Amino acid sequence: MNKVTLIDRRDDDHGIDAQAVNSKEARALYKKREQIYPKLAYGFFRNLKWAAMAVLLGIYYVTPWLRWDRGEGRPDQAVLVDFEGRRFYFFFIELWPQEVYYITGLLILASLGIFLSSALFGRVWCGYACPQTVWTDLYIYVERAIEGDRNERMRLDKAPLSFSKATKKIAKHAIWIAIAAATGGAWVFYFGDAPTLVRELFTGTASAATYLFVGVLTFTTYALAGTMREQVCTFMCPWPRIQAAMIDKDALSVTYRLDRGEPRGPHKKGETWEGRGDCIDCRQCVAVCPQGIDIRDGDQLECINCALCIDACDDVMRKVGRPAGLIAYDSYANVKRREVGKATAYRLLRPRTILYGVLMAIVAVVMIYGLATRHTLDLNVIRDRSPPFVRLADGSVRNDYALKVINMTNVARRVSIQVAGLEGAHLQAPNLSADGQIFVTAQPDSVTNVRVHVIAPAATAPGSHDLSFEVRDLDTRESATSASAFLSGTRR
């Protein structure tokens, strides 16, 4: 991989003829996509992004392989979305389908988290953590390794088709597809036992649905990260539209300090810096930008705040002997303050950020409380609707119910079932206890169906009466109740 030297035209000219794809001059009603050739940047933020990429890809690929012992005959995968068994496993947490509201809580936390991070540091999510950014970065890395940096790639694309060009292009796309397949391949491991699935995948014995999902995700990864890239952020993603509401004048985001940079212009070695800005208009910030924009145009929806322009600009500032930080994480308020000669001030604690933080804490506490006090025994009652009630020989009235005793633990539990809330009503069963209860074994980690009959005295008034069932664990005394109705009526 050749490093394109900064000074690639004249000794005293650091410039590069990079144009922002969204510049005012280039805007038109009909516009084809312009290929962007991001140049490799060097510096703190580039390294931060490499680190973030390594960590995030590591999490993505390693997680399905983590094991977690849950006992005999139960999945030992730490993180597993088991659609077939209708369970969600996350280390020590096991959720049933009716508990998906915990996922809602996570989503609320995630949205508040992105609000908070935006209010504090702008679009850090977009710049470092979004899968679109991570995979695009990875794809550009591959592209650069095979075709070279910006200038070489531009030259290669302009060159007529040759053997070497074809080789490079085929190699690049082959690696891209391999990465895409690995991405889609890893995704399905979250939905089935990874060691089993990987064997099935390669021996051709996995289900058609598995191959379909791998195929679809291979295609989307290849298309989104390989060919569409910045188009996804600019045209497909809703977040750039929302960011305006999430970022205020005190939010730190990647900012061109125009108070320091302007008036901009080329600078020759030895010339004075008096009466001019620090920006030498070298366009290195544009050349490294994966979105193909010019940060000096200000905050814009295309900008993902990846901070690579900071690295590029700091590099140039060092070379021309000016202080770094012409482009830096800064706030709009600070630019304005300096313009009127006030001191720079960073206000991370603002009503907005405090509110987001407090809301996150509340949601987190509610979720932790919910998880900690989560019930492991539940009861659903479904009343038989035909016949609505049965009049028995002795005149009494019977209603029938299907009870679903939900045992969310791994052990079989002896539970009692009783009915309450209606005067004189009692359960009918061959093995009724002296105090009117039925005893049932609730099977481990499953729903046990019990059909029960409730009999009320002949004098029960026609109409609907409230009635409730209670199921109680005989050992732990944990109980669950469920309300239902008892119908009575006149004979036909």
Place this chain on the structure above:
Amino acid sequence: MSDKRERDEISGTETTGHEWDGLKELDTPLPRWWLYVFYGSILISIVYWVLMPAWPLANGYTRGTLNWSDRANVAADVQSLRAARMPMFERLGQASAETIAADPELQEFARAAGESVFGDNCRTCHGAGGAGAPGYPVLADDVWIWGGTLADIEHTLRVGVRSTHPDTRMSQMPAFGRDGLLTPAQVSDVTEHVISISSARDRLAPDAGAAARGAIVYAEQCALCHGATGAGDRAQGAPSLADDVWLYGSERADIRSQIELGRGGVMPSWEARFDAGTLRALAYYVHELGGGEPDAPPPAAPATEASAPSQ
């Protein structure tokens, strides 16, 4: 309207050459990818015609080389499903009431199979869940004309009531009024007596005088089958008159009308239609609707629990 095609400056696309009051129409070509998908679809459809059933002919249709038939597939599916369930039906057909009572898996299967067969065959008359209808007994209650044990119910299913089966259950309530066996006054008197010996007496307040007169007629004409106290006789299929459950309606006029007309419905025999396992499943389902009677005196050991196999 001119036919001069020209190139549009902004988009670089040709116009159609048509012009309406200065408005021109772009002749934008179809997107390449769209065209390729379109051509691909045509190719796929040709392959499909060869492989799959496609073209209607005068008598029939082109079968396709894969010999695909949804109808045959469904038939095969049904066949394999039946085959898969057969062992359970066979087990059920050979099981005694005690065996079933001790086997939650068998209970679950019998209830599910019975419910399905009941829905297809019995529900029309007896109603969903055995709710019954005038003239068609309620199966969910604990009142049985021919007996409510599992064996009784299964026998009724096998031979039917007033059916064409040689061993059919048979009873005949005479049409006392219509056939002139009793005078209308006597019919009314018997009605009052029947009400007075049933639990309907609080509800319908029988006339004491008429009931007393009716008691004499009842002893002569009705007691043989329905019993002196109206307890009924299951061996003869004579319903109990002591309770307040009436097959043909529970008002005074309904009760009188039944003495007058002596109606009796027909329940077909199902023996020829179902195998032993299905009949047992059906009987079990009806028995478990809520009113089933125990087949034998309950065993000394604690009864099996009401737990069913888990989902």
